[in-house]
Amino acid sequence: NAGVTQTPKFRVLKTGQSMTLLCAQDMNHEYMYWYRQDPGMGLRLIHYSVGEGTTAKGEVPDGYNVSRLKKQNFLLGLESAAPSQTSVYFCASSYGPGKYYGYTFGSGTRLTVV
Amino acid sequence: GQQVMQIPQYQHVQEGEDFTTYCNSSTTLSNIQWYKQRPGGHPVFLIQLVKSGEVKKQKRLTFQFGEAKKNSSLHITATQTTDVGTYFCAGCGSGAGSYQLTFGKGTKLSVIP
Numbered sequence: 001n002a003g004v005t006q007t008p009k010f011r012v013l014k015t016g017q018s019m020t021l022l023c024a025q026d027m028n029h030e031y032m033y034w035y036r037q038d039p040g041m042g043l044r045l046i047h048y049s050v051g052e053g054t055t056a057k058g059e060v061p062d063g064y065n066v067s068r069l070k071k072q073n074f075l076l077g078l079e080s081a082a083p084s085q086t087s088v089y090f091c092a093s094s095y096g097p098g099k100y101y102g103y104t105f106g107s108g109t110r111l112t113v114v
Numbered sequence: 115g116q117q118v119m120q121i122p123q124y125q126h127v128q129e130g131e132d133f134t135t136y137c138n139s140s141t142t143l144s145n146i147q148w149y150k151q152r153p154g155g156h157p158v159f160l161i162q163l164v165k166s167g168e169v170k171k172q173k174r175l176t177f178q179f180g181e182a183k184k185n186s187s188l189h190i191t192a193t194q195t196t197d198v199g200t201y202f203c204a205g206c207g208s209g210a211g212s213y214q215l216t217f218g219k220g221t222k223l224s225v226i227p
């Protein structure tokens with residue numbers, strides 16, 4: 001049972017380039033989330049999804065887009081990368097809302113934008 | 115919006131000493147969850163508390179939810195080097211439509227052998 005798998009684990013981008021981060025979960029979870037983690041800032045929610053075909057904005061959505069075409073996958077896109085998007089990105093999933101269920105996190109993607 | 119504050123930001127303890135981190139919210143929470151992130155790792159769910167005044171234990175870890183459901187604490191007895199990491203609390207507001215967790219910024223624990 002793999003849990004939550006994120007690809008890639010590391011990436012270096014040049015300013016203005018685009019990329020997609022993939023998150024896949026095999027736990028049949030309805031809810032999926034993308035967070036970014038920066039030193040001293042904790043975990044900040046970028047976008048989330050409460051089910052296949054749905055997405056919603058989190059705390060820091062600007063510069064990112066997401067898609068949830070399949071229940072098990074949640075994609076995070078950066079259309080034109082900026083140095084301010086250098087961060088560690090975590091995907092998480094949960095069976096239901098955080099009000100009732102804990103989150104399972106992936107191992108993260110370390111992104112550097114130069 | 116919902117804010118969850120954690121103190122202290124950093125804590126250095128000698129191995130064998132106790133450690134406590136505190137989580138405070140300006141508004142009533144419906145639940146509190148605790149996560150541990152090892153250095154270079156990802157957050158891992160530890161526990162959830164939902165009842166006012168609730169206390170739960172996991173071996174040397176004791177979790178408490180305040181009577182007013184606005185604060186919580188995590189206490190580690192006799193720390194070990196395996197306890198090193200950042201501990202996050204996270205909670206949902208108690209209002210209608212509050213379903214997503216808000217995370218605190220975490221307390222980074224260092225244990226000196």
